[in-house]
Amino acid sequence: MTERSYHHGNLRAALLDRAWQVVDSQGAEALSLRQLARDLEVSHGASARHFRDKQALLDALAVLGFARLNTALADAVDTAGPFAGRFRAAGDAYVGFAVRHPEILRTMYSTKHHPAASPDLIELSHVAMPALVALFRAAQDAGELPPRPPEEAALVAFAAVHGVATLATDDLLDGVPWEDATAATITAVWRGLASPPVG
The missing domain is CATH 1.10.357.10 (Tetracycline Repressor, domain 2)
Structure with a gap:
């Protein structure tokens, strides 16, 4: 999935969904905004627009x-x-x-x-x-x-x-x-x- 595939607002939900999966299976220490962006095939800047850190x-x-x-x-x-x-x-x-x-x-x-x-x-x-x-x-x-x-x-x-x-x-x-x-x-x-x- 590419960054262009996300409609307005969908990226935030997708980031949260992927974050839930990561924390659920590995704990909060394993969570990384950069890795989430890579997982969803979007830029780090795109994810940062929804979550500053x-x-x-x-x-x-x-x-x-x-x-x-x-x-x-x-x-x-x-x-x-x-x-x-x-x-x-x-x-x-x-x-x-x-x-x-x-x-x-x-x-x-x-x-x-x-x-x-x-x-x-x-x-x-x-x-x-x-x-x-x-x-x-x-x-x-x-x-x-x-x-x-x-x-x-x-x-x-x-x-x-x-x-x-x-x-x-x-x-x-x-x-x-x-x-x-x-x-x-x-x-x-x-x-x-x-x-x-x-x-």
């Missing part, structure tokens, strides 16, 4: 990652049925994304903490927690969970699910399938949240 590309890649993750989580939460099942679906979606794209997820979180992180990235990176808070608040309103600060419940839930994701991607589950580890963790978290608050 590697950090700008990583920022856009993290935005794309959070957008895809947030969509997967929203789809899980928006399913019909008891709130326990919806929480389970969200947990599966999160850990599944981490297992399929461990290097992408690492890049998403490291890039959001970069001093030059864009407002779009910061905003998208904070979407999931309020949605989880809303899920627990709705579960309390429906009588599936006892009253307690939903923000606290969401923090505990995220810590547990992210912990499973980290163990899975770092190959620390001692052969236990990530699906089983996620199911056991989510069941334990929900059981704890469903117990009457102490005191």
